[in-house]
Amino acid sequence: MGFTQVGFIDIEYDNLQLLEQCQIIYINGGNPFYLLYQMKKSRTDIILRDFACRGNMIIGVSAGAVVLGPNIEIVHYFTPEMNSIKLRDFKALGLTNKIIFPHYDREDLFLNSEGKSIEDRLQEYESLHNCMITRLKNNQFLISEYLIE
Template sequence: MKLMLTSKGLSNKKLTRSFLKLLDKKPEDTSVCIITTAATNQKSTHPRIKQAKEIFLQLGIQQVDYLDVEMDDPIHLLNYKCIYIAGGNPVFLLKHIHRSGAHVILKEIAERNILIIGVSAGTIALGPHLKIINHFTPDLFVTEADFSLDGVGLFDFPIMPHADREDIFPSNHTISERIEQYEQKFNEQVVLLPDDEVIITDSVNKTFYRLN
């Protein structure tokens, strides 16, 4: 399994180098599919998703396509050498991952050792559950009363993207204070993921390591 878990995608040279090292092929022989679903109304027209595509093209990748699991058949994901799950609304994303059966496809892709890149909501959705999102942004769940918190389950620990961005999660309490509250409530440790860092799997030893 090859996972590259990020808060902001290939947002700096360090993350770009990490991506290139994880590829089995030369960039020109690689195909990438960007899952746009978390961007809700904008999807493939979202500026950050368009930017992600441009970064891949600049790296020499010839084929960069979009797929929306709300509308498209996720079976097409099997045709690509890299899957990039863009950020946005994690509740909306995971709902349609499960409804479309994309969770089954993503597990198969992981078993094939094809690189999967998670970005913010995409990173969280690949994990065990969305409890950390419910803790920080419960308003996202207001219209999803019957929604399951279960993630795709490619790893078993909760991750907090944007862990260094108090501006994204305004509150009377700091992110660190709220993380401590969460860990005490659910008795599980949260892995913090600042914007400029990445967590990568070692596909041989089945372990995770951090580049910072």
Template sequence: MHTLFLTSMFAPMAARFHDFARGDCTGKKACLIPTASSRQKVRHYVNADRSALKSLGIRVADLEVSTASPQEIRRCIGQSDYVVITGGNTFYLLQELRRSEADKAIVDHIDAGKTYIGASAGSVILAPDIGYISHMDSTDAAPELAGDYTGLGVLDFYLVPHVGNFPFKAAAKAIQDEYSSSHDLQGISNHEAIEIRDGAERIIGA
């Protein structure tokens, strides 16, 4: 069974993750993958999410999959209690996860029942396909995908982050308007999360 905590931004939901983890966070290891933001000018949300994890007593190790060796990727993910993927461009994230084969290690982590935390792109990437997020993220950032936007396929629905929140309010609405009739969309704001454990799923607020 999968254990997933999916957000638009982790920091506002950190207290709820503490509840989700049943208070057992102190001393746990997290492998944090900030790759989606590595070519973004604005990255403050990654620092906020990292700080929020540390505030729970979690030991955080960053893993930049665009430059890490296969051994470093397997080690960081394999030795961690949590895999955390933060926000940025989902298409660039997918490109680098595929190229480095970190995607396989992440799915193995999830399939083993270990906890996965997603924020924005890190939540979207688990969908069957990420093409729907092009209203929010530019596909130009990932030319190597060559139009193949198959996601990690852990979810059977399509998460829409930042619903109702600046500066993505219009983009989130455009996604909902275009895809609501063809995709099982589940939208969350910056102060909501989707918890999945033991086959049960629910949306919670901060």
């Protein structure tokens, strides 16, 4: 893709001023609860907001995409057991208004004791919360503009 330099920054331990030198930030997947918690604790959320305001690109994959949206409540709905840190505030970065559901094609990741499919549960969630979920399969992506100026 023409990148001449790639660096890895751990927001829990590394100097976050390094993020300000980046042209593109790629946020990897993992546990969305832990990721969001660490982003807020380290103030990476503020750095990312400023980064976006300057017109820079942020790429989120899996949990990294979910935390860019308004909240991570959909994660709690599907996998509350992932919230091992007992996060209570599910408000995310709000850089986009898209609520992302990654791995839409992976029923094996989201088994349900009632035998409901991912789609059945997403429709149920949308109805209960009067919202629209953006479903992304593992081979799909979404390009979205920021909500901030």
